Amino acid sequence: MEYDLLMQKAKEASQKAYCPYSDFPVGACVLAESGKTYCGCNVENASFGLTVCAERNAVFAAIAAGERKIIAVAIYSPKLDDCVPCGACRQVFAEFGGDMDIITETKSYKLSELLPARFGGKWG
């Protein structure tokens, strides 16, 4: 799949973000091994620590649909060009992603660049 299309879906997902506390909308769209895509947005809570990032919501939607391998993720925020994932989301990607592609509006990364040493396995 074209990563431009994946980014377009991430942009659309960011419009659904529930972020009244941070006013920082994020959308993510993952491409699974099956070729299907799954989107997520950040969902905040008055008890701030319960907030879940867009990236994890996208991965969990894929897993709940029966996917087990993620090939790529596009991440978009209207507030930040290079919206790289937080550390928690990088670890969740490592569970299902192998050395997957991470696409922001301006850059493209391999997960092994953003999480060079991973808990729970090795790259390659």
Ligand code: THU
């Ligand atoms: N957030 C994400 O959804 N993904 C990121 O990559 C960075 C942070 C959310 C969490 C919170 O709702 C808001 O952005 C501000 O941290």
